[in-house]
Structures are given as structure tokens and as C-alpha cells.
Amino acid sequence: MYHLFRTIRLAVKSLLLHKLRSGLTMLGIVFGVFSVIAMLAIGEGASKQAQEQVLLLGANNIIVVSKKPPEDSGSSGSGGSVLRYGLTHEDFLILDRTVPRLEGIVPVREVVLNVRNRDHEMNSRIVGCTTEYQEMNHLELSMGRFLSEQDLVNLTNVVVIASETAESLFPLENPLNKSVQIGNRAYRVIGVTKERTASAAIGGSLSGQDYNKDIYMPLDTFQSRINTKNIIVKRGQGAFSAVSVVYDQITLKIDHPKIVDEPEIIIATAEMVRETMDAKHAVARDVDVIVPLELLKQAEQLRNIFNVVLGSIAGISLLVGGIGIMNIMLATVTERTREIGVRRALGARRIDITQQFLIETIVLSGIGGLVGMGLGLTTPAAFEAIKYVVTNYILESGGATSEMTNMFLTMTPQIAIWSLPVAFGFSVLTGLVFGVYPARSAARLDPIEALRHE
Amino acid sequence: MELTAKLVNLQKHYDLGTVVVKALRGVSLDIPSGDFLAIMGSSGSGKSTMLNLLGGLDRPTSGEYYLRGQNVALLSDDELSAIRNGLIGFIFQSFNLVAQYSVLENIAVPLLYRPGYPPVSSEDEDRCNEMAKMVGLGDRTDHRPYQLSGGQQQRVAIARALINDPAIIMADEPTGNLDSKTGEEILGMLTMLNQEGRTIIMVTHEDEVAEKAKNQIFMRDGLIAGTGIFKG
């Protein structure tokens, strides 16, 4: 142990012979290791974010959504006619009857409408839902209560509002038991939900959900008070058009505690749901079945691809660092030819000379690796700084942001603990690989020639 | 009388492609143990070549060299290294200290290459310190070579040559880069080491230096042109 320490100390002394040069050479490795760790942290952060968002949709859930059919499917009409599509109450009944292991089934109707409290107003997503909606979407309450069975049966005019909705409509007062106005009716606020992370947008069929600007009301209240005749008139592209949808979404929760070990059950159930839905909607193509668990698998695959690609890029920078090291060590060997001759005269074998220069190279790259690791640990902080710059100087304030930008802004790099030893190991390995040739060329020198070297 | 070295018709040629330089053209010589031999001759006469062969740094083109009865030609590169490490101490004209090491670390270099690589013990370190004291640098053990004068550097080189307690000391123009007073001090040390029983082989082209040795040989054009006790 002490022997090793001495060996390293002597190697460091030799490296300090040319401080600047050793330092600059080391930078190659420093940034190589740094980028390995940073790239993997960003990849990990992105995938964790994707996973979390998917999990917020519920790993046990199967989500059936209505979607506007493609223009060519024949059932479309525009400019005044009513467009009917999507999930019907019959669908709901079939699913409720046929899907095995059903723990819960929540039909949802939603629409974005103007909501007011005296002179405070905003556009809010009104969600008509049942009591189970709360649990399925991991909503927590900061005050009051969520919708109850009683509310559903009695068609009470009550709502639960989300955190941002509460802030906008009731900036100075406690919203509980106050009323909000939607259309020309007033609804009593019975609860406020806590802030909740947005869920992922899923390839066009399920848009990212904010949840924080929502208003929840009993489904039947929605159907009778807001969605009379299931027709909602929307202003789109100049002309009025009316759409008719019974349910926007039906979320099925499957009872299956060992979800991680046996995901097949969910997948198989989802397959069944797809077939059931296809039987009715295959022609119109107005229903989509979304399985968060499948998305999770996709997210994992994506992460692996990310890791390989980013890791390779970072690996290349380590390679470049290694070439830099080799270059400098070759120069060092030439410069210290005389020293090599002296050591040989004093009894060093060829293997000792090889070892000495190899150790010097490894110490150089190893220290570079340690510094790189240190830098790598600052990745989350550095990323925050970049985010700050982007939000303050690059993005226009209030301007629309793309899905990509949003993902970037809400993402935090996750340093993968394993990447630290791996990156360090690679830096040492780089030193080893690129140190062999210079070290061996040092050992091959003829002692007499080396001693005569000026 | 026990022989430290025996040379039989030793030749050393350097093949430079276009010409072959015959640095040694057949040297035969017996060096008894405990000798203090000065190898003399003008520049280019083959002195260093001969010393390098004697020290096991190089191999002859032809002829035989027995070091303590062992035929050096039969030894492997690693065995020669071991001999240079334990049996022989080298002193060079230009000191050849390791620039990045302190005085103490320079003295300890031969300890790093001992057969079997025993770790440098605290007794070893004590001995390095003693050695530094012995050559008069006990208060400078932390200094780097560039902080020392030529004479001081050569003392460090002597301490380094002695750290493995070798039976033979080989010195190639050890006073060549020193002023005459400092040179005399170094020579005094070599004489003392000879009196301790070590065999000293020293290359020099200066008569005043050579006359301190017990025996002298004169080299000319790769051959021994004369031997004998210097007539002071």
C-alpha cells in the first residue's frame, strides 16, 4: 500500500516537471469523463421524466380515448353540421361488463370553457368525472374534499378546482364554498387540489395534461348542465362548428398488484379492450386505446438508445483525450531519454521502465478522471444554469413553447451513480491503452544510446 | 589473487551502415579485486566504450568478458540489470541526477530496482539520509538537483552509487565537469571507497587525476597502448 503510494508520488513528481503541459493533456481526459457523466445524466433524467409522466397515467390503467376521426373517414362534417364521434355510453357499458379484473372504470367528459368569479376569469378545462377520477389521476387535495357518490347521484352543482384555477379565480380569498360561474350557471367550490406534475403527451392521441388549471365536476352534472344534448359549440377557424361526443375518455383500472413482475396481464387485457373497441369503431377510427405500461417499455427502450448514442459521443471525446495523452507521453519519452538511460544503468529492467511510464500515464489520466468526475457532479447545477439562460434570454416570454422545449425545461439530469466509476474506469483504461506504446518505446531504448542522448 | 574482471581479446564495433567504427579492437586485461584502475587516453580512443562493456551496459562484438568469473555474454538483459543494480555503482561525468527528484529520492533510485522489489523500508530511508550526510549533504536532502552546485550533484551521484553497497564503482570522467579543487574532493572520496575494499574503475584523460589511482592503462585507437604505475 505504502509502496503504491510512493510509486504514485514519484509519478506525480515526474508529471509536475511540466505542469502546464501535463495539465493541458489532462484536460482532454477531464472533459471526456465529464461528458460521459453529463451525457448519461441527461439521458437518465430525460428517461426518468418520461417514466414519471407515464406512471402518472397509471401503470395499472388502460385509457380509451375519443379522437376526432381523420377527414377522409366520411363521418366528418364542417361549417355548421354536427360532428359525432368517439366513445358512447354503450361502449362504457360493454367495457364495464366484459373487462376482467376491473377495479375501477371512469368515464370522463371534458371541455375548455371560460370560467369566472366576478371580474376574475380564465379558460379552464372542465372535467366531468366520477369519484374514482381522483385516485386514478393521483390528485391530492389541499383543502375541502373531492366529488362524492352523493354529488354524482344528486347532480349537485359543485366543483373541485385545481391549484392554479384557485389562484386565478380567488387570488385573495379562500375559494371553499364560494361559487364559480361557468356559462350562465354558478357552481359551489367544495375542494381544491394540490399542484400536480403534468403528464406526458402521447403521440397525438393523448395530449399532455396540465391538471393545474382544471375544474372537476360530477359527470352527470356536466352531462345535464354543460353538455346538454352532448353538443358543444366551438369556434374554430372562423366558422362555428359543433361536435358531439359522449365521453372523451374512459379510464379502466385493472386490479393487479404485481404489475412489475407480470406486465403481461395488463398487456393481454389491453389487447382485449382493443378488440372490443375495434368491433365498433374500426371504420370510423375515432377511438384510441392507450396503455401506459406499453409506453413505459417504449420509454425504457428510448433510454437505452439514448444511453448508447450519448455514451458513444462521450466515448469519442475520451478517445481524443487518449490520443492527446499518447502524443505527450511520446514527447516525454524523447525528452527524458537520458533519464531512462540513467535508470537502466542503475539497474532498471526494461519492464521497470515500461511500468514507470505506464504508471505516469495512468496517474495522469486517473487524476483527469477524478477531476472530470468532480465536474460531472455539477451537471445538474450546470443544467439549471443553462435552463436559466434559455428561459431568460432565448425563449420569448409568453411565447408558445414546443413539446421538446417543455421537456427540456422540466427535465433535471439524474447522475447515474454507476456512471461515476465507469467513467473513471474508462479514463484509467484510456491511460493504460494509450500509455502502452510510449512506455514500451521507452523500454526498448538501448541504455548506451540513451545515456549518450543530449 | 581474485579477479573482478577479465577481458579476453574484447572487440566492439559500431555498424553505422556506411562505415564500421571499431571502438575496441581486441583488448585483453585482468582487473584484480580491490584495484583502483584509471583508464586513460585521448578523446575517441575507446575509454567509455570499454567502461560500458565492463559495467554490463553493453555487449561486446567479439571476445569474452568474465565478471567475477561469470561469462557476461551468457547473461540475459534482466540478469545484467540485476548486476548493475547490486554489484556495480555508476558515476557519470555529467552527474545524471533525475531532475524532478529531491536529493534523497535520487539517492534512493537504485533501491527501486532491487531484485524481487522489496519495498523501500524505513531502514532504507535512514540509510539514504546517512549516505547524504556522509557526502556532506545532510542538510540538503530536500533540494532538487538544479539547486545544487556541480560538486554537490556529483556527491549525490556518489551516494546514489553506494546505496546498494556495490563491490565495484565505475566512474566515467567523474571530475570532468568540475573545477580542480572540487575534483580533488571527489577523487578523495573514491580513494576512500577503494580503501574500504571496493574496486574502482575510473575513466579520465587527465594525468593529475589518473595518478591518484593504483594502476593505469593507456588507450589508443581501441587498443591498450600501455599499462603501469603512474610515475608521479
Ligand SMILES: Nc1ncnc2c1ncn2[C@@H]1O[C@H](COP(=O)(O)OP(=O)(O)O)[C@@H](O)[C@H]1O
Ligand atoms: N554508440 C556509438 N555509435 C557509433 N559510434 C560510437 C558509439 N559509441 C562510441 N562510438 C565511437 O567509438 C569511438 C570510441 O568512443 P568512446 O569510447 O566514447 O571514446 P572516449 O570515451 O575514449 O572518448 C569513437 O570514435 C566514437 O565516435
Ligand SMILES: [Mg+2]
Ligand atoms: Mg568518453
